[in-house]
Amino acid sequence: MTQVLVAANSAVARAGLSALLSEAGLEVVGSVGLRDLAGQLAGLHPDVLLLFVESREEPGALVGEWLSEGASLLSTPIVMLTEDPSPSGVAEALRLGVRGVLPTRAIASEIVAAVTAAAAGLVPLHPDTLETLLPALPVNDPILPPAPLDAALTPRESEVLTMLAEGLSNKAIAQRLHLSEHTVKFHISSLFAKLQVSSRTEAVTLGARRGLILL
Incomplete structure (x- = not known):
């Protein structure tokens, strides 16, 4: 059974996410605030960390702050729920190793699927997240395969x-x-x-x- 640690500053968010995961058959091993996250994570060793990021917090900046403090959060797959993040914030979070990013409006089945996918080593991205990322992605010309050396046309x-x-x-x-x-x-x-x-x-x-x- 997939073991999940739920982290959020909001007690209401923690309770709701914990209930949602338990009803889906996942094991919630803990529910903590962000200040207590590093200590709880080291002791519980969950398969996935489900992290609720409030609107005033940028996911990329949050992860960067943990890394600067030497936290070992990224050894655990992280799935983030975040509200209306900036494209740069999402891109930075993914660059730093976050496994998946979903909007807070994601439905229960999408959250469960993302957690399960992250535990299996996949990178779950919600369609809304992909749409958010598009402005931040570089635009390149399509790469066509090179012609072989002996491909001279008659x-x-x-x-x-x-x-x-x-x-x-x-x-x-x-x-x-x-x-x-x-x-x-x-x-x-x-x-x-x-x-x-x-x-x-x-x-x-x-x-x-x-x-x-x-x-």
Whole structure:
């Protein structure tokens, strides 16, 4: 049975979360305020720490404060319940080792699922938390696989790729090159294999990036 330590400054929050976990079949080994957390954690060794963070406290700053004091909290998986955190606060908490972050409006089944997942070594994130994090995440161009060294296109394949970039259908390409549609499909399959792509859009994008065609 998963053993959980509940920590919150609010006695009401501690009681509610403890009852919720017990009803779900989890073992609540303790219920403590944040000031007493480090000592209780060292003595109880729970599988998961369920931490309720009040609105005036930033999760990242809270964890950073514990670390600066030398507390060994992060040896235990932590699931945080926090109200309207800033993107930077959530990102910092996760960077410092918190396993999961949920909003305080999460329903009972979501909280139980997150605790169970954290105990199993997973990183449970609520959809609302992911939405909060999006503004803090860097935006990178998609990474396309590099073409192998022996993937030089034949002159005919280069012609077909250029026509794909023009948006021509297989039939239109066949008419322009005086080929059968079957032959055009063969050339498309071949250049897809050489470029390691699975769609016309990917082929055109990678071809342009590698200077195989001009857009």
